[in-house]
Amino acid sequence: MTEFISANLPYLLAGISVGGQYALIAIGYTMVYGILRLINFAHGDIFTVAAYCMVYMNATMPLYISLPLTIVFTVALGLAVERVAYKPLRDAPRMSIMISAIGVSYLLQNLMWYVTGGLAQQYPTIPWISSTISIYTATTKMVTLVTPVLTLVLVVLLVQLIKHTKIGMAMRAVSRDFETSRLMGIKINGVISVTFAIGSFLAAVGSMLYFSNYTAVTPTAGAMPGLKAFVAAVFGGIGSIPGAVIGAFIIGIAENIIKALGWTAFSDAFTFALLIVILIFKPTGLFGEAVHEKV
Amino acid sequence: MKVFKIILAALLVILALVITASALTTRGTLPTLLERMDPENLAAQDAAMQKAKDRVTTALAENNPERAQRSLDRYINGFSAQLTLSGRVGYDLFFFRNGPSMLALALFLVVAAAGLIAHALDRSGRVRKLVLPAILITVLYVGVYIVENIAGANSMLMTVLKKGAIYALLAVSMNLLNGFTGLFSLGQAGFMLIGAYTYAIFSIETQSRAQVYQYYAGGIIQFQLPALVSIALAGLAAALFAFLIGWPVLRLKSDYLAIATLGFAEIIRAIFQYDGLGPLTNGSNLLRKFTVFDTALFPFAVAGVCIALIALLIHSTYGRSFKAIRDDEVAAEAMGINLYAHKQMAFVISSFFAGVGGALLAMYQTTVQAAAFTSAMTYEILLIVVIGGMGSISGSVIASFLFVAASEWWLRFLDNETMLGSFRVPLLRSGFRMVVFSVVIMAVVLFYRKGIMGDRELSLGRFRRRLSHRRKGGAQDG
Amino acid sequence: MADAMLELSHVTMQFGGVVAVDNLSMHIDQDEIVALIGPNGAGKTTAFNCITGVYTPTSGQVFYRGELIVSNRPQGKMKTLYAGSHKDFPTQVVVNTPDRITKMGLARTFQNIRLFKTQTVFENVLIATHLHRTSNLFTATMRLNRQEERSFREHAMSMLEAVGLQDEKDELAVSLPYGKQRRLEIARALATRPRLLLLDEPAAGMNPQETDALGRFIVDIRSRFGLTVFLIEHHMDLVMDISDRIYVIDFGRQIAHGIPEQIQDNPDVITAYLGVDEE
Incomplete structure (x- = not known):
């Protein structure tokens, strides 16, 4: 038994940790989807830009400046993307907005490639959370423990925000019925901006945690975690924040169990297989609501 | 008018015959040509001419007009003989060097002549409609052939043409699904991968298999199929896979469908890299040494036939049903269109052609590796479809060539650091090309949403109507 | 007695806790024009959707010319949620998709017009002829079905002529x-x-003249094409004018049934339309 635990504990810890990181990205997807019915394909790239931002700022500034500045920059980028690429298409068919999102993703990746010259960059070590600790038999980084805790704290805060503030109420209204909320005088653009700001903020935090673990930053480094976080959002029932978080943890842990079994090559494929299974048997995810189409 | 057309056709045929004769006869006369071009011969002639010229000068100096006249005549005769000779040599050499292109040109002239005659004798008007497209298609293929022979198979222009033709097929196949049937699928890269691998696996040279599959004891397949058979298999394999996954995914609505197909593409990529399938797929290693094409006509022919088939399909009763589903699923179903069957049909057909396109891409690249078939590849093709116009075949084709030309060729200079005098042009360095390129694409997506063609087609009929309309309008103005 | 053209037997449609159609039974005989009327939200369109396969009713059966085309009983969650008034469920379960029902010979129009937006008037009608196609993918793509294609086009054109739209055939459907x-x-x-x-x-949004013409048109196509017509309509003049019989529903339930004269004087119908006088 102890042997089993000591052999598998590192994987479990890694699973919980990466699950928390996926959760932080997944919230951005799920909130945007809830409000705009848009898969924000650029979200994974915003996550990567946050990492590069940290790399470059940390080279010239002390951590206590670069860290908040990275967050501010990421939020600004998220808002800018929304304003430039999604807002003009508000009344366009959904396919057009999705294509625009794909275009933004393409642009951001090429831009990062241009700025960095395509070389992998070493992510800076953030003191304390990058330090090594050992739990029972497993040696790991502090970030492994910090991630789930921080994730849960942020999620609780976010849920409180959505439940008890005016803007939160507006968000819930808009996600229930976009057109009616607009008619009721809710400032749709404001709500959408706040949604993007929150999503980008969480992506920036997620990026700091994620890249403290996987330290090589490349222009496409965020594509896969981004997709997986999206899968987590779908898995949990898109539009539902607790759903996204639970989905993310399940995917993070499952993926690492697959790795523990020696099927590393299939860890990504597994995530998508899970997605397809859930879409077939419960297309609205674990916590999603069924929608009836009016004829 | 009829007579005039037939005379013109006859002239074209005669011209074609002359060209053919020249192209065929010069081949045997190379030794003679070389003899005549021999520097020693040329030098002797030059010396003779010089002598004649000197004689004219002397005669003039001696104030002897008669002799000067005679010497001048001799000089002129010699000069024109030399001109004729060099003209002949040049003409023969030209035909010797470009013989195949000239034969192609002759072929085109014959086709054009046949078209003219058909046009002249046509009563029903049905042939008339076919003549111009037939001529244009011949022009296209003959043009490609001639350009390839003149510019060289490895020139940038040929690279663009080859890759453009392949991308055109890939874009049109994706348009069939996304633009014509309204199914937002992002599985293109997965089907291309299946096509590329199926093709490569069946067409690696038997004697090279041991080397290619060095980590897997030479692999399990020990035969090589002809290229066209392998290409057909590539399409069929992709179609079969689409058929299998169609059942679950086609029930999903728009963006769920997109993400599910994207997921399947990723799963396919993982499976093909799986070590356990190594004897078949070579694991995560390259597949190489398979049959490739040596002329751009091959991808042009395969892609051309495939695109023509898709176009015919779209304009058939089935294509109309696809468009009905795109416009309104509920109404389409109420009109008796079996939604699932038609979606499945569009999905399988589109995947078949994506598989064929993947096979062509493998041939173009000469090697394949599963790792390269990422979702970014799907996005690229989707963007081409959008630029060309969702629901326009000709738009997709035009956009493919523009896209490939811009990314591979026209914007290349953006990647190079450039000095204007002592001034270093800012921003220009590796990677800038793709940034500019993606900004242009974003501009199209945002401000020019219909793309180049919208959902219309490039049509000769419309072009002609517009021309005649303009002419009429001009007449009225005047 | 010959089978009715259409027969509904205890059809109930429940969404979540809302019973949109409750225990609706009706029959329509050959060559009749039957109207289904009721206030807004009474469940008329839902009833149509149950007949044409867009929805599967929670419970009940539909027969077309004696053939059972739809049959269902409460299943899954509905077993406990079921709130309809008829509790004697059929044992059979028969589900048909809308396209199959159309193939059997029922065709419909939509309350909120659903034309194929990017296509011309002619193409819109042409699409509907495909129901009877015999060509397969190969023969259609290779143009080996010219004969069939020609007959489709002729048929589509004659339908356009029947409704008097032949002159607009090349216009975009949505521009009409x-x-x-x-x-x-x-x-x-x-x-x-x-x-x-x-x-x-069919008369929604039409002015009195147009409505009048539509009434004559419906009667005309009935005899010309040997049709039976079942219609939902709010224009009472039209309904009273052309219907052989009328069913009235309110809150999903049938409240009256009869020939136009009977319906006109029915106090329940008047109440349903005008509301109960509180005083």
Whole structure:
């Protein structure tokens, strides 16, 4: 038994940790989807830009400046993307907005490639959370423990925000019925901006945690975690924040169990297989609501 | 008018015959040509001419007009003989060097002549409609052939043409699904991968298999199929896979469908890299040494036939049903269109052609590796479809060539650091090309949403109507 | 007695806790024009959707010319949620998709016009002829079905002529004025060669003259194409004018049934439409 635990504990810890990181990205997807019915394909790239931002700022500034500045920059980028690429298409068919999102993703990746010259960059070590600790038999980084805790704290805060503030109420209204909320005088653009700001903020935090673990930053480094976080959002029932978080943890842990079994090559494929299974048997995810189409 | 057309056709045929004769006869006369071009011969002639010229000068100096006249005549005769000779040599050499292109040109002239005659004798008007497209298609293929022979198979222009033709097929196949049937699928890269691998696996040279599959004891397949058979298999394999996954995914609505197909593409990529399938797929290693094409006509022919088939399909009763589903699923179903069957049909057909396109891409690249078939590849093709116009075949084709030309060729200079005098042009360095390129694409997506063609087609009929309309309008103005 | 053209038996449609159609039974005989009326939200369109396969009713059966085309009983969660008034469920479960039901000979139009937006008037009708195609993918792509294609086009054209839209055939369907779009929907439904035509508010948005013409048109196509017509309509003049019989529903339930004269004087119907006088 102890042997089993000591052999598998590192994987479990890694699973919980990466699950928390996926959760932080997944919230951005799920909130945007809830409000705009848009898969924000650029979200994974915003996550990567946050990492590069940290790399470059940390080279010239002390951590206590670069860290908040990275967050501010990421939020600004998220808002800018929304304003430039999604807002003009508000009344366009959904396919057009999705294509625009794909275009933004393409642009951001090429831009990062241009700025960095395509070389992998070493992510800076953030003191304390990058330090090594050992739990029972497993040696790991502090970030492994910090991630789930921080994730849960942020999620609780976010849920409180959505439940008890005016803007939160507006968000819930808009996600229930976009057109009616607009008619009721809710400032749709404001709500959408706040949604993007929150999503980008969480992506920036997620990026700091994620890249403290996987330290090589490349222009496409965020594509896969981004997709997986999206899968987590779908898995949990898109539009539902607790759903996204639970989905993310399940995917993070499952993926690492697959790795523990020696099927590393299939860890990504597994995530998508899970997605397809859930879409077939419960297309609205674990916590999603069924929608009836009016004829 | 009829007579005039037939005379013109006859002239074209005669011209074609002359060209053919020249192209065929010069081949045997190379030794003679070389003899005549021999520097020693040329030098002797030059010396003779010089002598004649000197004689004219002397005669003039001696104030002897008669002799000067005679010497001048001799000089002129010699000069024109030399001109004729060099003209002949040049003409023969030209035909010797470009013989195949000239034969192609002759072929085109014959086709054009046949078209003219058909046009002249046509009563029903049905042939008339076919003549111009037939001529244009011949022009296209003959043009490609001639350009390839003149510019060289490895020139940038040929690279663009080859890759453009392949991308055109890939874009049109994706348009069939996304633009014509309204199914937002992002599985293109997965089907291309299946096509590329199926093709490569069946067409690696038997004697090279041991080397290619060095980590897997030479692999399990020990035969090589002809290229066209392998290409057909590539399409069929992709179609079969689409058929299998169609059942679950086609029930999903728009963006769920997109993400599910994207997921399947990723799963396919993982499976093909799986070590356990190594004897078949070579694991995560390259597949190489398979049959490739040596002329751009091959991808042009395969892609051309495939695109023509898709176009015919779209304009058939089935294509109309696809468009009905795109416009309104509920109404389409109420009109008796079996939604699932038609979606499945569009999905399988589109995947078949994506598989064929993947096979062509493998041939173009000469090697394949599963790792390269990422979702970014799907996005690229989707963007081409959008630029060309969702629901326009000709738009997709035009956009493919523009896209490939811009990314591979026209914007290349953006990647190079450039000095204007002592001034270093800012921003220009590796990677800038793709940034500019993606900004242009974003501009199209945002401000020019219909793309180049919208959902219309490039049509000769419309072009002609517009021309005649303009002419009429001009007449009225005047 | 010959089978009715259409027969509904205890059809109930429940969404979540809302019973939109409750225990609806009706029959329509060959060559009849039958109207289904009721206040807004009474469940008329839902009833149509249950017949044409867009929805599967929670419980009940539908027969078309004696053949059972839809049959269901509460399943899954509905077993406990079921709130309809009829509790004697059929044992059989028969589900048909809308396209199959159209193939059997029922065609419909839509309340909120659903034309194929990017296509011309002619193409809209042409699509509906495909129901009877015999060509397969290969013969259609290779143009080996010219004969069939020609007959489709002729048929589509004659349908357009029947509704008087032949002059607009090359215009985009959505560019037509409202009244013509409604007529185009009817032409499209006719092109599927139905025996039973279901019209969902065909006169909505039409002025009195147009409505009047539509009434004459419906009577005319009934005899010309041997149709039976089942329609939902709010224009009472039209309904009273052309219907052989009328069913009235309110809150999903049938409240009256009879010939127009009976319905006009029925106190329940008047109450349903005008509300109960509180005083």
